[in-house]
Amino acid sequence: MIDAQTRRLTLWHLSVAFCAFLIACILGFYQVVERSGIFPALQSAKVYFASVSTHGVLMAYVLTTFFIMGFGYYTAATSLKRPIWHPTLAWAGFGLSLLGTVLAAIPLLLGRASVLYTFYPPIQASPWFYIGAALLVVGSWAWCAVMLVMALVWKRENANRPLPLAMYATTLNALLWLWTSVGVALEVVLQLIPWSLGWTQTIDPGLARTLFAWTLHPIVYFWLIPAYIALYCFVPKAAGGFLFSDEIARLAFLGLVLFGLPIGFHHLYVDPEQAAGWKLLHGIGTFLVAIPTLVTGFTVLASLEIAGRLNGGKGLFGWIGTLPWGNPMVLSAILALLMLILGGFGGIINASYALNTMVHNTAWVSGHFHLIFAGTTVIMYFAIAYHLWPRLTGKALYSNHLAPVQLWLWFSGMVLLSTPWHVLGLLGQPRRISSVTYHSLLTLSWQPYELFMIMGGGLLLASAILFGYLLVKTLTHSALQADLDPAYAETPYPHKNLPAWLENFKLWNLIIGALMLLSFGIPIAQFFFLKTYGSTPWGY
Amino acid sequence: MSLSEEEKRQILNSSPKGTWTLMLIVAAGMVLAWLFLYFGVFLPRGTVH
Numbered sequence: 001m002i003d004a005q006t007r008r009l010t011l012w013h014l015s016v017a018f019c020a021f022l023i024a025c026i027l028g029f030y031q032v033v034e035r036s037g038i039f040p041a042l043q044s045a046k047v048y049f050a051s052v053s054t055h056g057v058l059m060a061y062v063l064t065t066f067f068i069m070g071f072g073y074y075t076a077a078t079s080l081k082r083p084i085w086h087p088t089l090a091w092a093g094f095g096l097s098l099l100g101t102v103l104a105a106i107p108l109l110l111g112r113a114s115v116l117y118t119f120y121p122p123i124q125a126s127p128w129f130y131i132g133a134a135l136l137v138v139g140s141w142a143w144c145a146v147m148l149v150m151a152l153v154w155k156r157e158n159a160n161r162p163l164p165l166a167m168y169a170t171t172l173n174a175l176l177w178l179w180t181s182v183g184v185a186l187e188v189v190l191q192l193i194p195w196s197l198g199w200t201q202t203i204d205p206g207l208a209r210t211l212f213a214w215t216l217h218p219i220v221y222f223w224l225i226p227a228y229i230a231l232y233c234f235v236p237k238a239a240g241g242f243l244f245s246d247e248i249a250r251l252a253f254l255g256l257v258l259f260g261l262p263i264g265f266h267h268l269y270v271d272p273e274q275a276a277g278w279k280l281l282h283g284i285g286t287f288l289v290a291i292p293t294l295v296t297g298f299t300v301l302a303s304l305e306i307a308g309r310l311n312g313g314k315g316l317f318g319w320i321g322t323l324p325w326g327n328p329m330v331l332s333a334i335l336a337l338l339m340l341i342l343g344g345f346g347g348i349i350n351a352s353y354a355l356n357t358m359v360h361n362t363a364w365v366s367g368h369f370h371l372i373f374a375g376t377t378v379i380m381y382f383a384i385a386y387h388l389w390p391r392l393t394g395k396a397l398y399s400n401h402l403a404p405v406q407l408w409l410w411f412s413g414m415v416l417l418s419t420p421w422h423v424l425g426l427l428g429q430p431r432r433i434s435s436v437t438y439h440s441l442l443t444l445s446w447q448p449y450e451l452f453m454i455m456g457g458g459l460l461l462a463s464a465i466l467f468g469y470l471l472v473k474t475l476t477h478s479a480l481q482a483d484l485d486p487a488y489a490e491t492p493y494p495h496k497n498l499p500a501w502l503e504n505f506k507l508w509n510l511i512i513g514a515l516m517l518l519s520f521g522i523p524i525a526q527f528f529f530l531k532t533y534g535s536t537p538w539g540y
Numbered sequence: 541m542s543l544s545e546e547e548k549r550q551i552l553n554s555s556p557k558g559t560w561t562l563m564l565i566v567a568a569g570m571v572l573a574w575l576f577l578y579f580g581v582f583l584p585r586g587t588v589h
Contacts, residue, residue, distance in 0.1 A: 244556065298563055302556035309551045310543065316558050345570050349577060358582050426581065492552040 002391060002486075005087050006077040011392050013070025013094060014385065017063045018468065020101070021378075024058035025464035027051045032417070032457035036450035037437030048434035049114035056117025057108060059374070061136060062101050064223045067381055068177075069093070069143040071226050072170050074388060076150045078486040079164035085150045093142025100135025103128050115539065116432065118212065119192070121203045124537035127196040134188045137181050147174040148505075155503065162498040165246055166233045166488060169253045173225040175505065176257045179512055180222055183214025183264075183520075195537065202534025206273030207527040213264030214520055217286075221260040223373060225253065227380035231300045231333055234387055236489035238329035241307025243489040244299050250502050252299065255292030259285055261512055262519035269356045273532075278523050279353070285519070286351040293344060297337060303489070304333070328403040332383030335411040339375035343368060346422065361432075364425025367418040374460075375414045382407060382467060387487070389474050396481045398473035402466060409463035417456030420449035 002010075031052055034042045073084055084090055106128065107113040113129035151163060151171040163171065187208050195203045232249045236242055243249065265282035268274055308319025324330050346368035349355045359365060390397050397403065424446055429436065436443055436450065501507060543551070 242552070294563075294567075297566075298559060301559040301562060305556045305559045306551060310548060312543070316561055319558055341566055341570075345573055348570065348574060352574070352578075355574075355577060355582055358577075358585070 002074070002077060003083050006073055006084055007392050009084060009087065009090055009094070010070045010074045010388065013066045013073070014388070014392075016098060016101075017066035017070065017381075018385070018471065020058040020062035020066070022464055022468050024055045024063065025461050027055040027058075029457045029461040031055065032450075032453050035434060035436060036447075036454055037435055038447075038450070038454070043435060043437075045434040046111055046114070049116070050108065050111040052434075053114045053116050054105070054108040057104060057133075060117045060219075060223075061133070063378075063381075065097060065136060065140050068173070068222065068226050069097070069140060071229075071384060071388070072143060072147055072174070074392075075166045075170045075229065076147060079167040079488065080150060080154045082150070082154070085146055085153065089142050090146050093139045093146075095139070096142070097136045097139030100132045100137075100139060102132070103135065104132030107132075118216070120212065121192065121195070121205050121208045122535040122537050122539075124196055124539040127193060130188050130192045130196055134185065134193070137185055137188075140177065140181070144174040144178050147171055152505075162495070163503060164488065165243075165249055166229050168250055168503070169225055169229045169232070171505065172253050172257045172508075173222060175509065175512075176218060176225070176260065177222050179261055179516065180215050180218040183211045187211035200534075202536055204527060204532050204534050206271070206532060207524070209268060209271060210273065210520075210523055210527070213267050214516075215264070216267050217264045218260045220372065221256045221289075223377050225256065226384065227336065227377045228253070228256075228296055230329070230380050230384050230387070231296065231336070232303075233488050234329050234383070235300060235333040236303035236307060237487050238327050238387075239304055239307035239311075239323055239333075241303060241310050241489075242492045244302035244306060244491075246491045246495055247498065248295060248299050250498075252292040252295045254502065254508070255295070256289065258508070258512065258515065259289040259292065262515045263289060265519075265523075266351050266356070269353060270360050274523055278519070281519055283351060283353055287348075290344065290348065290351075293340070297340065300333060300337065304330075306492075326400070326404055328386040328400075328407060329383045331404050331407050332379050335407060336376045336379050336383075339371050339379070339411070339414060342418075343371035343375060346371065359425050361430060362425035363429040363431050364422050366431045367421030367425060370421065371414065371418045375411075375418065379407060379410055379414075382410065385467075385471065389471060390481060391484050391486070393475055393478075394480055395474055395478035398470050398478050402470055406463050406466040406470065409459050409466065413456045413459030413461075413463055415456070416459060417453050420452045420456075424449050 030042075031048060033039060034044070034048050034051075037043065073090065077084055104113070107126035108129065113119075113125035115123045115125045115129070119125060119129075119133075147170055151167055154167070155163060162168070191203055191208050191211075194200045232243060236244075263282045263285035265274055265279045266286045269279055269283075304323060305319050308322045311319070311322040311324075313319030313322035323334070325334070346364070349359060350365065350368060386397060386403050389395075425431075427446060427449075428442065429446055436446055
């Protein structure tokens with residue numbers, strides 16, 4: 001049973017998230033068509049970059065932040081079995097984030113913030129864009145505070161019991177986001193806002209890129225952790241089995257937070273402002289963070305194997321066929337893992353110093369992050385939405401048959417979109433371009449791949465519309481149903497003595513602080529004791 | 541199909557052999573694909589001129 005306050009909070013957050021998602025999908029389809037050059041009437045660099053900036057901001061910041069906050073409130077209330085702490089603070093965070101989104105959206109849509117979602121200076125946007133982005137982040141800090149206080153209060157009252165796994169991961173994600181967002185917050189508040197308001201004439205792009213690198217990689221784990229929560233906490237039960245190991249799951253979440261933070265310089269391998277030694281350190285960290293991802297793949301697959309065998313599956317792979325493929329949660333998990341394998345491989349190539357030079361700033365990179373984010377992460381967001389919607393609205397999902405169709409459409413579209421994107425990168429197509437029609441032999445060879453990408457984009461848009469249709473129809477047309485339990489997965493045997501250090505958040509904070517100081521201390525400090533040069537703005 | 545308690549117990553206590561095999565296949569595939577990109581695509585392109 002979920003209390004009315006939590007229902008409202010979660011529903012409002014998810015609704016904002018999915019509205020942003022639908023708008024971003026429409027823009028995404030326009031972009032893939034425009035960039036192909038097949039329809040010359042559509043060609044406009046100005047509109048394209050305004051669109052791609054809005055698409056990136058809506059997907060990477062608005063969809064994710066609102067979804068994660070909403071899902072966090074649900075997880076906290078249902079796993080701890082208590083109402084949300086300080087709902088006024090939670091609503092204030094929501095309001096602030098929404099205000100920030102609107103403030104940033106206006107210049108984006110007017111073409112006065114066409115700086116892409118990375119907003120690297122010296123390209124300059126309207127100050128309202130930066131102020132809006134800052135408010136969105138500050139609003140999310142209220143969510144972090146609510147999550148941390150709820151976990152700590154529960155722990156104080158239940159000293160001998162471990163935090164429920166879903167809440168353990170949510171608490172770590174709140175901690176991760178507080179650390180992660182500091183880098184971009186410093187960049188926006190100390191550099192970009194004063195510069196865009198004309199208070200400073202120049203900006204140091206090296207320092208800005210270093211601060212953004214602080215945020216740019218761990219933000220991916222901020223997005224991924226809710227997907228992993230569903231993989232560990234919902235999928236095993238939906239498949240008819242048990243979670244293979246609660247302890248391994250906790251170690252994986254901890255590993256993501258510890259190793260995910262100090263590794264951002266693999267985005268700066270080709271940048272001149274950081275020395276090779278620092279890049280090597282961050283590169284090693286990047287390979288380390290693959291471990292909790294591999295562990296997650298193993299644990300989730302093992303949980304599915306248990307379920308498949310309990311369903312009657314025999315032999316080495318016979319359990320795969322006996323899984324309930326029609327269940328949206330299980331189907332999403334399988335498709336998410338498939339895309340994680342492909343995207344994870346791309347990530348290993350990006351992290352490899354030499355190979356990175358081959359794909360740096362090419363279409364490969366866009367293909368890679370679409371596969372990890374819009375593939376693995378977003379398909380699990382769909383699964384969570386299908387899981388939560390009946391529990392939040394009190395109504396049965398409008399169609400249990402159309403949900404798997406929507407998920408297959410998304411998967412097929414993403415494979416059709418991102419595979420040619422990777423190939424185009426290897427063929428030398430740069431990223432961040434609005435047109436590919438240079439009429440040379442090289443660019444002519446790109447055309448067939450562009451066609452496949454348009455087909456992929458079309459399938460993705462169709463899938464997004466079907467997703468929105470299912471949620472709206474559930475709200476407006478479905479029959480009422482009895483309250484559903486949250487359906488958290490259990491382990492076959494309850495754990496007896498979970499090590500206390502796993503939940504020693506003070507200790508992990510200190511370790512993260514030490515790791516961040518080690519990996520970012522001198523690289524940031526150097527800008528204050530070396531003579532560096534600022535750049536004047538260019539842009540709208 | 542319904543399983544006996546003993547069969548269920550065996551499933552819960554046995555090693556996930558199918559998962560280990562899949563993980564090995566995926567890991568081997570990744571190593572091979574990495575080697576292909578390094579030796580088959582990256583090195584043949586030569587140095588920057």
